[in-house]
Amino acid sequence: MELRGRTVLVTGASKGLGAAVAVLLGREGCRVGVNYAGDAAGAARTVAAVEQAGGEALALQGDISREDDVARMVAALRERFGTVDMLVNNARIDPYKRPAEMGDAAWWNRTLEVNLTGAYLCAMAVWDGMVAQKWGRIVNVSSVWAYWGASFKMLPYAVAKAGMHALTRGLATEGAPHGVTANTVAPGLIITEAIGTRLSEEQIEEAKHGVPLGRGATPEEIAEAVVFALGSGFTTGAVIEINGGVRMGA
Ligand SMILES: NC(=O)c1ccc[n+]([C@@H]2O[C@H](COP(=O)([O-])OP(=O)(O)OC[C@H]3O[C@@H](n4cnc5c(N)ncnc54)[C@H](OP(=O)(O)O)[C@@H]3O)[C@@H](O)[C@H]2O)c1
Numbered sequence: 001m002e003l004r005g006r007t008v009l010v011t012g013a014s015k016g017l018g019a020a021v022a023v024l025l026g027r028e029g030c031r032v033g034v035n036y037a038g039d040a041a042g043a044a045r046t047v048a049a050v051e052q053a054g055g056e057a058l059a060l061q062g063d064i065s066r067e068d069d070v071a072r073m074v075a076a077l078r079e080r081f082g083t084v085d086m087l088v089n090n091a092r093i094d095p096y097k098r099p100a101e102m103g104d105a106a107w108w109n110r111t112l113e114v115n116l117t118g119a120y121l122c123a124m125a126v127w128d129g130m131v132a133q134k135w136g137r138i139v140n141v142s143s144v145w146a147y148w149g150a151s152f153k154m155l156p157y158a159v160a161k162a163g164m165h166a167l168t169r170g171l172a173t174e175g176a177p178h179g180v181t182a183n184t185v186a187p188g189l190i191i192t193e194a195i196g197t198r199l200s201e202e203q204i205e206e207a208k209h210g211v212p213l214g215r216g217a218t219p220e221e222i223a224e225a226v227v228f229a230l231g232s233g234f235t236t237g238a239v240i241e242i243n244g245g246v247r248m249g250a
Pocket residue numbers: 011012013014015016017018035036037038039040042062063064065089090091092093094114141142143144186187188189190191192194
């Protein structure tokens with residue numbers, strides 16, 4: 001793996017999986033752009049943890065669904081570290097946090113805007129730099145919901161995640177002649193610090209029950225798969241499914 005000294009933008013790195021990815025990349029000696037939407041304290045915690053792990057870090061507030069925000073964040077990262085070599089599209093709107101007053105169209109559009117368009121905009125913003133230097137790595141974080149028949153509640157989220165798989169394949173196709181790889185990491189249940197804010201104890205137990213290995217992943221277990229995909233020069237257009245066995249035979 002040649003990740004030492006590389007600069008990476010990790011979206012949604014104020015908490016959960018994004019924070020774990022940022023810290024693991026810090027341990028690899030990377031320079032990490034820690035994107036967040038509103039949780040500045042969480043982003044500051046991630047920055048401190050990355051630095052403690054041996055990397056460098058820069059907190060970047062910005063809404064990934066806004067092209068101007070994305071351009072500003074990428075410019076700030078380039079100004080501080082020179083290039084942006086890698087991108088982890090991890091940020092998401094939580095399907096469990098739909099505001100009661102939001103109508104179907106607004107919620108559908110907002111979910112796709114952040115969870116899919118945002119990933120595309122971030123990829124486009126770093127693309128030319130990666131192609132010019134003939135080296136780049138992109139990982140899109142999807143979900144088992146990309147495959148499952150979703151309830152109405154999960155439908156916009158599932159559609160956005162399924163779209164990410166097509167996004168990965170397109171980026172992998174376009175990037176291959178230029179040394180740019182793109183892969184999807186599709187996790188199952190992850191036990192993040194914040195999971196209790198979206199699921200009740202009973203719901204968490206029920207979800208664990210449906211996992212052949214009988215538990216959710218730690219964020220670090222999924223982060224390892226993301227770092228593998230970033231480090232492998234011969235993996236592209238792939239989906240790494242890491243879900244405790246929930247899709248065996250499916
Ligand atoms: N948790 C699971 O069980 C699970 C399972 C399968 C797949 N996944 C996937 O794994 C990834 C991480 O999940 P998680 O549970 O760690 O997520 P999370 O705890 O909900 O954190 C989401 C992150 O995205 C950021 N964010 C939200 N809207 C944004 C926007 N418009 N622009 C920029 N950043 C924005 C948040 O920033 P603020 O904190 O500043 O708001 C936060 O850092 C997601 O792609 C998710 O779909 C999760």
